[in-house]
Amino acid sequence: MESAFFYFSLAVLIAMIGGFFLLNYLSQKTDEEIASLTATLNKQKSAEEKALEDEVLSNQKRLSDFPNLLAQHKVATEFFRRLEGMTSPKISFTQLTLHPIDGTVNLGGETDSFESLGQQFLLFRDDPDAIQDVRITKVTLNTEGRVEFTFLMLLDPSVVNYSGAGQ
Numbered sequence: 001m002e003s004a005f006f007y008f009s010l011a012v013l014i015a016m017i018g019g020f021f022l023l024n025y026l027s028q029k030t031d032e033e034i035a036s037l038t039a040t041l042n043k044q045k046s047a048e049e050k051a052l053e054d055e056v057l058s059n060q061k062r063l064s065d066f067p068n069l070l071a072q073h074k075v076a077t078e079f080f081r082r083l084e085g086m087t088s089p090k091i092s093f094t095q096l097t098l099h100p101i102d103g104t105v106n107l108g109g110e111t112d113s114f115e116s117l118g119q120q121f122l123l124f125r126d127d128p129d130a131i132q133d134v135r136i137t138k139v140t141l142n143t144e145g146r147v148e149f150t151f152l153m154l155l156d157p158s159v160v161n162y163s164g165a166g167q
Helices: 002-044 047-072 077-085 114-125
Strands: 091-099 104-111 131-141 147-155
Touching: 091 114, 104 114, 114 131, 114 147
Parallel strands: none
Antiparallel strands: 091 104, 104 147, 131 147
């Protein structure tokens, strides 16, 4: 009885070792077949198919980059909407340079008095949701006695970032 159990265990051990080598051999053979079939497929692709595949992969990369680009997109419509709402009726703007990337604005204009210029300055300064910093960089009297000025403003990033709302 004990010798039968010994021979049975020996047979199972030999079968396991043989199975291991057989599975290893079959795995290598399958890998070689896959490599051979892939090489055959690549040889059979025409130049048009390769170009189409490259174009599809390029478009796929562009599509995956789109959310990042959209998050970085800058628009000025929100700034103009807010500017319209905080402009004094006594002020005439004659020059505007908006840099949405860094959020700076040079805004030039004229008014009848220093008082209305000061009121406009306060309107800009008192809107921290839109304007982080505002400075008057130029003030002169023109030949007609009107006050000419230039504001330099630093906008809050939310004013020029694309939010998708209302677009």
